[in-house]
Amino acid sequence: xxxxxxxxxxxxxxxxxxxxxxxxxxxxxxxxxxxxxxxxxxxxxxxxxxxxxxxxxxxxxxxxxxxxxxxxxxxxxxxxxxxxxxxxxxxxxxxxxxxxxxxxxxxxxxxxxxxxxxxxxxxxxxxxxxxxxxx
Amino acid sequence: xxxxxxxxxxxxxxxxxxxxxxxxxxxxxxxxxxxxxxxxxxxxxxxxxxxxxxxxxxxxxxxxxxxxxxxxxxxxxxxxxxxxxxxxxxxxxxxxxxxxxxxxxxxxxxxxxxxxxxxxxxxxxxxxxxxxxxxxxxxxxxxxxxxxxxxxxxxxxxxxxxxxxxxxxxxxxxxxxxxxxxxxxxxxxxxxxxxxxxxxxxxxxxxxxxxxxxxxxxxxxxxxxxxxxxxxxxxxxxxxxxxxxxxxxxxxxx
Numbered sequence: 140x141x142x143x144x145x146x147x148x149x150x151x152x153x154x155x156x157x158x159x160x161x162x163x164x165x166x167x168x169x170x171x172x173x174x175x176x177x178x179x180x181x182x183x184x185x186x187x188x189x190x191x192x193x194x195x196x197x198x199x200x201x202x203x204x205x206x207x208x209x210x211x212x213x214x215x216x217x218x219x220x221x222x223x224x225x226x227x228x229x230x231x232x233x234x235x236x237x238x239x240x241x242x243x244x245x246x247x248x249x250x251x252x253x254x255x256x257x258x259x260x261x262x263x264x265x266x267x268x269x270x271x272x273x274x
Numbered sequence: 275x276x277x278x279x280x281x282x283x284x285x286x287x288x289x290x291x292x293x294x295x296x297x298x299x300x301x302x303x304x305x306x307x308x309x310x311x312x313x314x315x316x317x318x319x320x321x322x323x324x325x326x327x328x329x330x331x332x333x334x335x336x337x338x339x340x341x342x343x344x345x346x347x348x349x350x351x352x353x354x355x356x357x358x359x360x361x362x363x364x365x366x367x368x369x370x371x372x373x374x375x376x377x378x379x380x381x382x383x384x385x386x387x388x389x390x391x392x393x394x395x396x397x398x399x400x401x402x403x404x405x406x407x408x409x410x411x412x413x414x415x416x417x418x419x420x421x422x423x424x425x426x427x428x429x430x431x432x433x434x435x436x437x438x439x440x441x442x443x444x445x446x447x448x449x450x451x452x453x454x455x456x457x458x459x460x461x462x463x464x465x466x467x468x469x470x471x472x473x474x475x476x477x478x479x480x481x482x483x484x485x486x487x488x489x490x491x492x493x494x495x496x497x498x499x500x501x502x503x504x505x506x507x508x509x510x511x512x513x514x515x516x517x518x519x520x521x522x523x524x525x526x527x528x
Binding site: 211228254257258260 | 407409417452454455456
């Protein structure tokens with residue numbers, strides 16, 4: 140093989156550059172960083188169990204969205220038998236009132252951009268919008 | 275008839291009774307599962323004379339556009355409207371003749387989505403973002419709308435508006451209890467589906483001080499809308515198209 144030295148050096152440099160964020164975080168001692176979420180203080184129990192909500196909250200929200208918009212049915216029966224009004228702002232955000240400390244922290248970390256808030260009005264956003272209106 | 279035969283027939287008949295009632299029940303259940311059966315069919319009746327008697331009145335329009343976060347754009351090309359007025363000759367082109375006075379032709383008439391029984395917008399929507407519910411409401415699922423505007427081309431009443439811009443900065447009196455729409459989706463009147471779910475009347479009907487708007491269930495023979503339609507002559511917009519509008523305009527009694 141010709142130029143094997145150059146190729147190996149090239150690959151090594153490439154790997155160092157590409158993996159540099161990982162090394163950077165590892166050296167800073169943040170390799171095991173996971174975002175910390177602020178859970179509601181007043182409420183201990185979510186609509187479904189914590190593990191279910193962690194992995195399937197978007198599936199639940201999709202189900203709610205489809206059911207309310209397309210059938211007009213608004214009551215959700217949870218697995219424990221409790222009933223909830225299917226509403227993102229009216230139910231979810233009543234407890235998780237701080238979008239920045241709950242939704243956004245995880246979504247930023249894993250770099251997903253859900254489009255919920257293009258239309259739905261988050262509790263905090265209202266104040267900003269209202270201020271913007273007055274200006 | 276022999277005694278033996280009589281007993282046989284009697285036994286079989288009695289044994290057959292439960293089967294019959296089970297059969298009826300099954301058929302009944304199947305019927306009840308059909309779309310629209312046992313559900314209301316919402317409609318609106320607009321009393322033209324009562325509405326026109328209050329020139330310049332905007333109560334219904336303001337109420338609707340306020341509670342639904344409908345933006346106000348200065349450029350008419352960007353305009354978003356759920357309920358508005360148009361001149362008589364545009365609302366009822368078939369009822370305008372060479373002899374109609376200019377005043378009549380220019381008379382503003384209240385218009386909104388007709389929630390057609392046979393909605394052309396639903397037929398053309400490629401994503402089923404607009405659809406007809408069992409209770410007759412023609413609904414928008416803004417999550418699914420891709421902004422192709424086929425529905426706007428199909429609607430014979432111009433009842434749909436397209437968001438060319440982000441509407442949020444143009445909303446006066448931002449309401450936090452109702453979502454906004456976003457750039458790139460089509461929107462229209464929903465017959466206040468969210469209020470009907472709570473047992474309330476549509477906002478425009480509630481806000482009308484002229485008593486010109488009546489809302490109710492066409493499947494209910496005693497409903498106010500049925501009574502009005504039975505008593506007074508009514509027209510629907512472009513009825514010849516076969517869209518079966520559920521917004522009726524009543525005029526003077528015979």
